[in-house]
Amino acid sequence: MTVASQVKQTLNGLKSIEASLRTYSxxxxxxxxxxxxSEALKTTNxxxxxxxxxxxxxxxxEPQYKGK
Structure with a gap:
């Protein structure tokens, strides 16, 4: 797994956490x-x-990682 794909995977996880925090709030x-x-949501955002x-x-x- 490339660094770019790992960072994108992390970003997706963070967005999931952000959605959960919004729901809990x-x-x-x-x-x-x-x-x-709300404070945790601001930090996560x-x-x-x-x-x-x-x-x-x-x-x-690294243009080859664009959109992957």
Missing amino acids: IKSQSKESKAVY QIVKDVEKRVKTLESQ
């Missing part, structure tokens, strides 16, 4: 729980953006 009854999930930038960098450096 919405369904949570407790204000405290909502706040915790920033990490997703950072990894997406890394994917773009990898794709620009």
